[in-house]
Amino acid sequence: MTRRALVALGLPVVLVATWWVLSAGSTSFFWPPLSAIVAAFPTTWTADPIAHDVLPSLARLTAGYLVALVVGVAAGVAIGSDRVLRALCEPVLEFLRAIPPPVLVPVIALFAGYTGSTTKVVTIALGCLWPILLNTVEGVRSLDEVLRDTARSYRLGRLTTLRQVVLRGSSPRIAAGARQALSVGVILMVISELFGADRGLGAAVVRFQRGFAIPQMWTGIILLGLLGVALSGLFRLVEHRTLAWYRGLRQAEREV
Amino acid sequence: MSTTALDVRNLAKTYDGHGRDVEAVRDLTFRVDRGELVCVVGPSGAGKTTLLRCVAGLLDSSGGTVHLDGVPVTGPPAGMAVVFQEYGRSLFPWLTVRGNVGLPLKEKGLDRPTRAAKVDAALAAVGLCDSADAHPWQLSGGMQQRVAIARAVAYEPSVLLMDEPFASVDAQTRAELEDLVRDLWQDLGVTVLFVTHDIDEAVYLGQRVLVLSNRPTVVLEDVRVDLPTARDQLRTRSSPAFAAARNRVYELVQRAKQGHRPLPRATGARAMSTGTTAEG
Ligand SMILES: Nc1ncnc2c1ncn2[C@@H]1O[C@H](COP(=O)(O)OP(=O)(O)O)[C@@H](O)[C@H]1O
Ligand SMILES: [Mg+2]
Numbered sequence: 001m002t003r004r005a006l007v008a009l010g011l012p013v014v015l016v017a018t019w020w021v022l023s024a025g026s027t028s029f030f031w032p033p034l035s036a037i038v039a040a041f042p043t044t045w046t047a048d049p050i051a052h053d054v055l056p057s058l059a060r061l062t063a064g065y066l067v068a069l070v071v072g073v074a075a076g077v078a079i080g081s082d083r084v085l086r087a088l089c090e091p092v093l094e095f096l097r098a099i100p101p102p103v104l105v106p107v108i109a110l111f112a113g114y115t116g117s118t119t120k121v122v123t124i125a126l127g128c129l130w131p132i133l134l135n136t137v138e139g140v141r142s143l144d145e146v147l148r149d150t151a152r153s154y155r156l157g158r159l160t161t162l163r164q165v166v167l168r169g170s171s172p173r174i175a176a177g178a179r180q181a182l183s184v185g186v187i188l189m190v191i192s193e194l195f196g197a198d199r200g201l202g203a204a205v206v207r208f209q210r211g212f213a214i215p216q217m218w219t220g221i222i223l224l225g226l227l228g229v230a231l232s233g234l235f236r237l238v239e240h241r242t243l244a245w246y247r248g249l250r251q252a253e254r255e256v
Numbered sequence: 257m258s259t260t261a262l263d264v265r266n267l268a269k270t271y272d273g274h275g276r277d278v279e280a281v282r283d284l285t286f287r288v289d290r291g292e293l294v295c296v297v298g299p300s301g302a303g304k305t306t307l308l309r310c311v312a313g314l315l316d317s318s319g320g321t322v323h324l325d326g327v328p329v330t331g332p333p334a335g336m337a338v339v340f341q342e343y344g345r346s347l348f349p350w351l352t353v354r355g356n357v358g359l360p361l362k363e364k365g366l367d368r369p370t371r372a373a374k375v376d377a378a379l380a381a382v383g384l385c386d387s388a389d390a391h392p393w394q395l396s397g398g399m400q401q402r403v404a405i406a407r408a409v410a411y412e413p414s415v416l417l418m419d420e421p422f423a424s425v426d427a428q429t430r431a432e433l434e435d436l437v438r439d440l441w442q443d444l445g446v447t448v449l450f451v452t453h454d455i456d457e458a459v460y461l462g463q464r465v466l467v468l469s470n471r472p473t474v475v476l477e478d479v480r481v482d483l484p485t486a487r488d489q490l491r492t493r494s495s496p497a498f499a500a501a502r503n504r505v506y507e508l509v510q511r512a513k514q515g516h517r518p519l520p521r522a523t524g525a526r527a528m529s530t531g532t533t534a535e536g
Contacts, residue, residue, distance in 0.1 A: 144345050146340055146342045146345040146346045147345065147346065147348065149309075149314050149338075149340065149346075150338075150340065150346045150348075152314060152331075152332050153312055153313075153314060153332045153336070153337070153338045154332075154337070154359070154360035154363065154407075154411065155332055155334060155360075155363065156359070156360070156363050157363060160359075160362075160363050164348070164351075164359060165348070168348070168350045169348075169350070171350075245349055245350040245391055245393075246349075246350075248391060248393055248394065249349045249391075249393045252393040252394065253393075
């Protein structure tokens with residue numbers, strides 16, 4: 001346990017130390033010493049910016065991500081279960097997936113405006129949707145035929161089959177899609193804030209940069225990085241609990 | 257008439273592959289009485305799985321009818337349990353052994369204590385009490401097979417279909433599982449249709465053995481096995497009656513492999529021959 005923690009923390013510690021040493025005597029305006037950045041942290045991220053920049057960003061990320069999760073899984077199950085629907089949807093999905101989500105920001109802003117939350121939430125949701133949707137389709141499609149037959153022959157109802165067989169059986173793929181979507185979501189959370197002069201984490205970084213508050217700008221970037229790590233840690237925790245069977249199954253298959 | 261559990265008449269199934277049709281089953285007619293244990297043998301690819309899936313209501317036939325207790329089978333009927341050839345893949349890997357056995361009972365609407373009692377009884381019957389909280393992938397092939405059987409038994413079906421259930425377990429386990437099936441069948445009074453490609457197994461287990469022709473499949477012959485109800489791996493298998501039945505079935509299967517068919521496209525004659533053996 002401690003060994004694993006040491007291994008996991010090893011490289012970050014080395015990198016931070018290297019940054020610290022290399023930047024120690026820096027006089028460059030754009031590359032302040034790490035010590036200066038760290039010193040700026042507590043004064044930059046006080047209660048007010050946390051309440052007005054960090055929390056709204058997180059709220060929008062959560063809302064967009066959850067919408068994508070619900071819509072993606074629901075549509076994915078429907079498309080994955082029906083061969084005809086899949087044949088109809090596949091070309092359209094491939095096209096839509098190829099569109100980089102950031103270009104949607106101006107389009108969505110036409111309807112919802114740049115400053116409000118709606119544009120940002122919709123952008124995040126649309127970006128997160130594709131990895132979740134496509135992975136769910138694949139997960140449902142590749143569900144073992146024998147399991148489906150088993151569910152049918154024991155006359156499991158639609159709801160039980162959906163919950164106990166289809167969703168659980170495709171949960172490893174859904175989780176893989178959800179993990180991809182999480183990093184897409186964080187990126188879109190920042191990008192969607194770069195357009196409008198609103199508040200938010202990404203907006204704060206731009207604000208600091210425009211005000212030449214360079215150490216503060218760096219604290220914002222570091223905070224975003226930490227946020228990403230925290231979210232992926234949270235994700236792993238959930239995944240660890242719900243997909244224990246899948247890890248066991250994979251391991252058992254490898255040992256054969 | 258009311259003693260007939262399964263009534264399969266002129267069953268036919270042609271798979272329409274891309275451009276090339278595969279006539280798997282041409283014309284199968286047979287009956288299984290309530291409480292009977294009937295084995296089906298045939299060469300690999302003869303359409304045994306196809307037959308079973310049609311009987312189970314999992315596959316639409318291209319012709320003919322299947323009746324269970326006088327009711328036509330159009331989808332998976334109530335009171336029927338299937339143990340699949342790919343038993344390992346038929347267990348839900350995300351559920352424990354207990355969860356796998358209990359899920360169909362939950363769907364039946366049984367309350368928790370009743371469910372727990374039935375699950376425990378079924379696991380005890382197959383000798384798996386100690387593994388109730390394990391996941392299927394933690395078990396050996398033979399144990400997984402027992403879980404699949406326990407699930408079927410706990411479901412309390414009136415008809416149990418088994419598709420080459422012991423094809424991929426070792427000989428020792430196989431003998432144990434064969435006796436388990438005999439015991440369960442006698443204790444529960446369930447009707448069993450048991451598919452296998454193993455002639456010895458078919459003769460050892462069955463009261464009757466249906467020998468299938470090769471593809472396109474018809475019933476080559478319906479062999480009655482004259483062995484005592486109490487069977488024993490050692491004594492039964494070395495008895496003259498066993499050898500006689502085994503040789504008879506072996507010969508028929510050899511003929512089936514060589515492409516022998518009952519009578520060239522004479523549905524009437526075939527119906528007659530199955531009729532006489534069913535009565536005789
Ligand atoms: N889904 C399918 N599509 C096309 N052909 C199939 C399909 N399933 C089985 N067959 C063909 O039908 C024949 C009988 O198959 P099957 O019932 O599995 O035989 P058995 O169980 O006796 O080995 C085989 O020739 C097989 O290739
Ligand atoms: Mg088969």
